[in-house]
Amino acid sequence: MRTEQPAIEAEGVRKSFGTKIALDDFSLTVPRGTVQGLLGPNGAGKTTLVRILTTLSRMDGGRARVGGHDVMTERSRVRASIGLTGQRTALDEILTARQNLQTFGRLFHLTRKEAAVRADQLLEQFSLTDSAEVQVKTFSGGMQRRLDLASSMILAPQVLFLDEPTTGLDPRGRREVWDAVLTLAAGGTTVLLTTHYLDEADRLSDRIAVIDQGRRIVEDTPEGLKRMIGGDRLDVVLHDSADVARAAQLVAAATGDTDPQVDADGARVSVAVTDRVSAIGTVIRAAEEAGIGVADIALRQPTLDDVFLRLTGRPADADTDADEPPSAIMKEGALS
Template sequence: MAGVRKRYGGKRALDGFDLTVERGTVHGVLGPNGAGKTTAVRVMTTLLRHDEGLVRVAGHDVRDRGREVRRRIGLLGQHAALDEDLGGRQNLEMFGRLHHLGARRAGVRADELLERFGLMDTGRKAVKLYSGGMRRRLDLAASLITEPEVLFLDEPTTGLDPRGRAEVWGAVRSLVGGGTTVLLTTQYLEEADQLADRISVVDSGRGVAEGTPDELKARIGGDRIDVVLHDADRLADGAHALAHAAGTHAVSTDVDRRLLSAPVADRMTALTETVRALHARGIEARDIALRRPTLDEVFLQLTAARGAGRPGATERQEMPA
């Protein structure tokens, strides 16, 4: 995508959005509600026509070669597209027939996908009896019925418990291992951290940052040291001790959690010096830990500055009936 714009009335859902995804990778797209994630997916999957810009998927322009694009992609939306009264195998066979595979090939493909996603033993069970994770794995299998080159996953684990999310993550990893290119939109920062090779952060219809998870984390600093004090009354003294040990004035304080945090350049030296400085001042620490910035912190910092001017549109408003 290059310079893509899309308006809904007077609201700009996409405002010069650029995106490049490398073949055979998982590319995550992160953003708050209304940022333009779902609109971008709908444009790339030919479900929505954009106003301006260039969009090519699997080598084809979505405006002029939409049929060729649809032959090469799969889409897993936010809501399951399964018939809950049918069994898992029947659902996959139905999707195969809808894609003109023929009865024999549809049956073979259904069995291949049930085996691939660990659902062979439940293939004849009605989908309404499946767990949430099993339903999403089956929905993911259905999106692969034609062996697409590019798979779009639009918030694929919304509403799933941790076990269900882990099941879907495992399935996605196996797809990429087989050569499929995946574009993933999600609001779960951990999901993007776990799955994505590269991440684009989008806000107000524009990309505000792109890189690997580690590169994005490095934008707000490297390692940090966190110190939880036993006595809240010693927070000020502890902050001075940590600032001296870490060689920085950028010490943050969380009074409710009795937490002090500071960026560090040399992990082990900072840890040793912090312990010494606290001990010298008679300050008792309940916990001391070294950690890297989280993707949550990156996301909040990158989008917070733009929050005041963010349009009121939500993802639901981006998807008119």
């Protein structure tokens, strides 16, 4: 039976910058009309992949198709079918919201009338109509990001690439962007979202791929990833961080978890538990007998943070070198 062609197909993609390997035999398939999350620490290869899939960078090997078009041999067709919002906004802060959208419309080869009509449609879609005549420099971070997303939708692209779109935003700004992304996805737009904010990926993504050192190490639904590390988690917070190593051994022995997660800075030990009720009592008694002071103890559901730490051995926002040299990221449709 014939099935609909995926929105994004990457197979064995490789990319290096000198001796640094940014992507190492990376593969990914994204069905149409879904939100695909791509998680990884800084320098893992996320931005390099986005630049290859949006034709802003050439891969060293492998193959990739976006919207049914080859990113190497059909670059203009790929660009005509996508939108891109990079880590920095591509707005003119002196212009108003409407003027920015009209300018992008003209760059996308719309007539003046078509650009004006499309600008009004996007202002309404992204709840910016009341601010249409206001200079962008007065906008909050969340409003600027929403306008930036709107500018990526001038031609109603089949596929929208969002490369860490909420970096630097406050909680309110992040929620505004999340709402906009969910609205786009509900309308049928395929979204590839790169982020190191695990709550963001959990909230928005239908499926999540975890990338580390240029390789895809796992892919599943958010809930599927959480099930990988078992059921409930027991968090034990200590009075003294000097007791963390000893407490990790004690808690592991008391619960049967042979691989406890340790946060030395936060004086916290986290383990998987099967018996919710007895685990708390068992750990408290063992800590008292060992003379280890417990400041707090609590049960919780596993999170993507737990998954990421287990898979990579470090937090998602671990500070590493960028996966490629700094370069400007332009709106894809303005390239010819």
